[in-house]
Amino acid sequence: MRRFLLVTFSLLAGCAAEPVPYHSGNEIPRGPGLLSGERGEFSLRMGSSAAPRDASEEKDYQEWREERKRRQETPAK
Amino acid sequence: MKTRLLLAFGAAALAANVQAQGIDLKLSGQINRALMRVDDGVENNWFNVDNANSSTRFRFNAEGDAGPGLRAGILWEMEYKSNASNAVTFPLRQVSPTLDERHMDVFVRGGFGTLRLGQGDGAANGASEVDLSGTTVAHYASTTDIGGAFQYRTAGVLSGASISGTISNQDFESRYDRLHYQSPSFSGFMAEVSLGHKATDIVEFALRYSGKLGALGTLGTLAGALGYSNADDPVIDIKTVGGSVSWLHDSGLNLTFAHTTRDLPGREGKFSYLKAGYKFGQHAVSIDYGMGDDQAAAGDEAKVYGIGYVFTPLAWAEIFALYKLHSIDRPGVSLEDINFFMVGSRIKF
Numbered sequence: 001m002r003r004f005l006l007v008t009f010s011l012l013a014g015c016a017a018e019p020v021p022y023h024s025g026n027e028i029p030r031g032p033g034l035l036s037g038e039r040g041e042f043s044l045r046m047g048s049s050a051a052p053r054d055a056s057e058e059k060d061y062q063e064w065r066e067e068r069k070r071r072q073e074t075p076a077k
Numbered sequence: 078m079k080t081r082l083l084l085a086f087g088a089a090a091l092a093a094n095v096q097a098q099g100i101d102l103k104l105s106g107q108i109n110r111a112l113m114r115v116d117d118g119v120e121n122n123w124f125n126v127d128n129a130n131s132s133t134r135f136r137f138n139a140e141g142d143a144g145p146g147l148r149a150g151i152l153w154e155m156e157y158k159s160n161a162s163n164a165v166t167f168p169l170r171q172v173s174p175t176l177d178e179r180h181m182d183v184f185v186r187g188g189f190g191t192l193r194l195g196q197g198d199g200a201a202n203g204a205s206e207v208d209l210s211g212t213t214v215a216h217y218a219s220t221t222d223i224g225g226a227f228q229y230r231t232a233g234v235l236s237g238a239s240i241s242g243t244i245s246n247q248d249f250e251s252r253y254d255r256l257h258y259q260s261p262s263f264s265g266f267m268a269e270v271s272l273g274h275k276a277t278d279i280v281e282f283a284l285r286y287s288g289k290l291g292a293l294g295t296l297g298t299l300a301g302a303l304g305y306s307n308a309d310d311p312v313i314d315i316k317t318v319g320g321s322v323s324w325l326h327d328s329g330l331n332l333t334f335a336h337t338t339r340d341l342p343g344r345e346g347k348f349s350y351l352k353a354g355y356k357f358g359q360h361a362v363s364i365d366y367g368m369g370d371d372q373a374a375a376g377d378e379a380k381v382y383g384i385g386y387v388f389t390p391l392a393w394a395e396i397f398a399l400y401k402l403h404s405i406d407r408p409g410v411s412l413e414d415i416n417f418f419m420v421g422s423r424i425k426f
Binding site: 018019020021022024025026027028029031032033034035036040041042043044045046068 | 107211217262392
């Protein structure tokens with residue numbers, strides 16, 4: 001069974017075209033929050049020089065928006 | 078040990094070196110509550126629970142520049158469960174809430190990957206729980222998160238054989254105080270290793286993958302992980318090996334499979350899990366089947382069948398429902414099935 005999992009995983013991954021980040025559904029969801037709004041987080045900026053938003057976080061947010069758009073475009077059956 | 082200490086001090090020094098200029102401190106969290114109906118063949122009742130599939134929790138995190146090509150920060154996440162769905166039983170319908178640690182670590186990341194020091198995920202945590210179905214808040218490979226403390230009955234009395242003891246997904250060593258390294262992503266592949274201590278010394282490895290399949294991603298999305306852990310127990314080194322793979326087609330059809338084995342004194346505990354689902358618009362539905370063999374005792378064959386549904390009416394709100402049936406075959410003993418029905422909501426705040 002272990003070997004089956006290893007082989008299946010390797011074969012399927014071998015067909016890969018483009019990496020996408022995985023977010024576990026058991027963690028705090030990505031996207032908006034009831035109180036925190038569109039960004040989904042209360043943010044307190046410390047210090048005077050405003051650093052740019054972390055690139056990976058911005059990517060996560062954009063991916064969530066695209067996923068939401070795709071889901072809205074999928075017709076309900 | 079010296080090397081580990083040096084690495085630990087290095088990470089801490091880098092984190093401390095971060096200037097407090099232009100750093101975002103972020104707070105987020107969720108509340109996840111449900112009503113759960115349980116019938117063990119003799120007793121049945123309703124429970125008002127915190128859904129341990131994804132418990133009520135909050136998180137602080139912050140990250141800032143720590144030098145050329147380096148970022149450092151903190152992650153602090155706690156859970157606060159009142160009447161956890163994996164803790165209540167008929168004799169114990171009310172379980173007081175406790176504030177429990179999930180993550181408390183400092184990290185530094187750069188082109189080399191991410192190095193974490195403190196309490197948090199071991200390298201292989203979740204490697205048997207990769208799932209793209211969209212119904213994990215209702216059910217997933219860790220079926221014991223709902224009703225795990227309930228015991229099967231024999232001739233009307235509690236047998237001592239609990240759901241969590243007989244059909245655990247054996248998801249490696251969870252979270253602990255550790256030093257954790259995660260490689261950068263290479264075409265969707267990532268390697269992880271962690272060294273730490275819980276009740277015993279622990280070492281874990283994992284290989285993870287997540288990506289689109291086929292030319293232009295036409296075959297959907299695939300995610301998976303393979304893990305290995307070794308807990309240096311005084312009686313026996315508890316080795317756990319296994320993983321999971323989940324495929325989501327663009328049509329919404331999805332399939333998930335997980336399998337783990339764990340060395341136990343005199344036997345090998347096994348767990349297998351299958352799930353098939355369909356996602357469409359704001360809805361996701363799935364059925365699953367799990368098997369746990371030889372986990373609490375040699376010869377045990379525990380099974381679970383379930384059906385779950387998740388409706389996401391708003392981006393920050395999910396409503397879920399679950400029905401599942403647990404059963405077990407134990408040589409020489411007749412044990413009653415246990416039925417669960419649960420309905421609830423997770424709200425991100």
